[in-house]
Amino acid sequence: MAAKSSSEGVLSRISSTVSESPIVYKGKRAASDAGFVVKKLLKSTGKAAWIAGTTFLILVVPLIIEMDREAQLNDLELQQASLLGTPTPAAPQK
Template sequence: MASQPRRGGVSLPDRRAPKNTNQDGIITKLINAPIVSRGKQAACDAVYVSKKLLRSTGKAAWIAGTTFLILVVPLIIEMDREQQLNELELQQASLLGAPPVNPTLPVPR
């Protein structure tokens, strides 16, 4: 049985095997150039260092934040309470008719 011609449609040309020559293209020469490989290595190293720096910065921020919450926030709250108590004492003293006492000066006994 002989091969039948195809009916309808467009026939595409067969793919040809690439020519094997010893001459490489310009792009291939550029990709294989030593400067390009050094540039790729430098970029990889920069990404690696950036990731390490970001990770260590995140750890340092976590340590600083938790230390602030544990040590400094209660101190601020206590100082605010002390200030409110001093203001309340001054207000009560002024209502009772006593002269206002300067909290920075020592009280004579």
């Protein structure tokens, strides 16, 4: 039993020595700083994604819808012209 308690003492001393070393402290500090930077970066990236997404919805989506309507109107005019027998407008000749 005495050997067991002395080995636990050695392990606890080694563990405390390692955990109190300046290298471990600097490593923990670096990990903490890196975590802080990553958190700030993700937060600012989320804000930028929100701004880009709402800008796209407000400016680009209505443009796409209008272009689609214009294309449908052109197709309808061409279809009506072909049904009525009027010649389709040809490309201008040089």
